[in-house]
Amino acid sequence: MALNVNENTHPVPDDVAADIVARVATAIGGVNRYPDREFTELRESLAHYLGHGLTPENIWAANGSNEVIQQILQAFGGPGRSLLGFTPTYSMYPLLASGTGTVWLAGARDAEFELSPETAVAEITRLDPDIVILCAPNNPTGTPLSLETIAAAYDAARGMVVVDEAYAEFMPEGEPSALTLLPGRPRLLVSRTMSKAFAFAGARVGYLAADPAAVDALRLVRLPYHLSALTQAAAVGALAHSDEMLGMVGEIRVQRDRLVRELAGLGYRPHRSGSNFVLFGGVADPHATFEALLAQGVLIRDVGIPGHLRVTAGTEAETTAFLTALASLGRPDGAQSSAAAPVGSES
Template sequence: MTSLDELPIRDDLRGKSPYGAPQQTVPVALNVNENTHPIPEDVAHDIIARVAAAILHLNRYPDREFTELRRSLAEYLGHGLEAAQIWAANGSNEVLQHILQAYGGPGRVALGFSPTYSMYGLLASGTGTGWIMAARDDEFEVSTETAVRAVQEHDPDVVLLCAPNNPTGTPLALDTIRAVADAARGVVVVDEAYFEFAEPGTPSALTLLEGRPRLLVSRTMSKAFAFAGARVGYLAGDPAAIDALRLVRLPYHLSALTQAAALGALAHSSEMLAMVDEIRGQRERISAELSRLGFHPYRSGSNFVLFGGVDEPHAVFEALLERGILIREIGIPGHLRVTAGTEAETSAFLEAIALFAPERPNRIAV
C-alpha cells in the first residue's frame, strides 16, 4: 500500500497531521464541546417538515445566495444587521477557510495567540498562508498591550481572535478587540463560536462592525444551538468584505437541506437557546468543584473548562475513559479540558475526577 510520503502532495503539507479528536461511543462524551442536550422534539418535527419539503426540489440547485437564511441570521444577530452583511457556510471552519482563501494565501501571514483553536493553523496551511502564534499572558489571558504589540511586530494580513478562546475558554475584552481592529492593517476575524455561553450582558464584537470594513465576526450554530451535526457557520461584516468571499466559495456550497434545517432551527431560536443557562450553570459548577478538589480551572466564557494541576494528563484521560467518560487532552502539560454537559453528565465527571484530585489523601495513583 502506498504511504502518504510517497504521494506528490505539496511540500508545505508534508509532515502535518489532520485535525483529530477521539471519536468513541461512551456513556458520557465531554470532549469536543458539543451541546449535549438534545434538540426539543417540537423543534425537531418542524425541522423535519422543512427538510422534507426541500427534498421535493432536490432536482434543482439550491439558492446560491441562501437569501432567506441570511435574512434569518441577520434577524437573530440583531445590532441592525442586514442580509447583505451576512455570510454562511458548512460550519464555521469553512467560513474561516473562505476568509483565508480570500485574504490569506502564499506570501501572506495570519496571526493568532497560542494556545488557540488548532484548526486555525491547519486552515492556514491548507490555504498556503503563513501562521504565526504570539504568546498569551498569564492565565492564558490576552491584554490589550500584548495583542497590539503582536500586531505591530508581525504586521499580519489576517488576525484570528478567538473570543472566548478555545481550548482555554478565556474571554477577550471588547477594548482589546477594538484596539486590534484599529491597529491592524489586514483583516481581523473575531471567532465568537462560544459567545452565547458568555456571561449575560457581555458585549459582542458585532457592536464594533460599523465603520470597520476589515472586521469580521464569526459564529456557529454547532454549540449553543445544539446543531453540530448540521454543519452551519456564519459571519457578519461589511458587504464589500463579504463579496470577496464569493470569489473563493464553491458554487451552491450550502445545500438546500442545510438551508432548510438551519431556517427551522432559527425559527425556534428562543427554545433552542433555552438550555444555555443550564449549561452555563454546569460550567460554573465544574469550575467550583475542580477548584475545591485542588485543580486549577481557568476563567471560562464558553461551554467548557480547562483545568491544570493534573500530574499525568494522559493517564487520567485513560482512567476516565475506562469509566465511560471521555474528555480532552489538548497538549498543554498538566492540563485537561472538559465540556459542560447535562447535570447527570457533569455529576459523573466530577465523581470520577475526584479520584485523582491533588488534595485527596487517598487519591488513585496513575
C-alpha cells in the same frame, strides 16, 4: 459519555425537530434543482437572529465555521500572506492557514491565557500579519476576550481582523459581542456557528457578519451552490425557534460554573471560562488521568497543554458523573478530601 469536543449534549427539542423535519421534507421536493446559491432566506434569518442593525448584505454562511474561516483565508490570505493567532488557541487555525498557503504566526498571550490590549498590539506590531484571528472566548482555554482588546487589535492591524465567536452565546448574560464593533470597521469580520449553543453540530452551519464588501469577497472563493437546500431548510427552521433552541444555554452555564467551583474544591486549577467547557490545570499526569476517566466511561480532552485537561459542560447528570469519576481518583495534591464526591449542582 463524550465530554471531549464541546458539543451541546442537550438534544434538539421534539417540537423544534418536528418543524425542522417538515421544512426539510418540503425542500426534498425541489432537490432536482440546485439550491438558492445566495441562501437568501437563511441570510435573512441570521440577520434577524443577530440583530445589531445587521441586514442580509452583512451575512455569510457556509458548512460550519471552519469553512467560513477557510473562505476568509482563501479571499484574504494565500501565498505571501500571513495569519496571526494567539496561542494556545483553536488548533484548526494553523491547519487552515497551511491548506491555503498562508503563513501561520503564533503570538504570545499573557499569564493565565489572558490577552490584554497591550499584548495584542505588541504582537501585531512585532509580527505585522496580513490577517489577525481572535478566538473569543478562546478555545481550548475558554478565556473571554474584552472588546477593548479587539478594538485595539483592529486599530493596530493593517489587514483583516477575524473574531471567532463560536462560543459567544455561553458568555455571561449581557456581555457585549464583537458585533457591536462592526459599524465603521470594514476590516472586521465576526464568525459564529450553530454547532454549539444551537445543538446543531451535525448540521454543519457556520456564518459571519461583516461589511458587505468583505462578504462580496467571499463570493469569489466559494464553491458553486456550496450550501445544500436541505442545510438551508434545517438552519432556517432552527432559527425560527431560536428562543427555545437557546433555552438550554442557561443550564449549560450553570454546569460550567459548577465545574469551575467543584474542580477547585477537588484541588485542581480551573481557568476562567466564558464558553461551554472548562480547562483545568494541576493535573500531574494528564494522560494517566485521561485514561483513568475513560476506563470509567468518561471521555474528556487532552489538549496538549502541560498539566491540563479540558471538559465540556454537559447536562447535570453528565457533569455529576464526570466529577464523581474524577473525585474517585483522589486529590491531585495527595491530600485527603474532606467532602463526599459531588452528587449534584447547587440551586
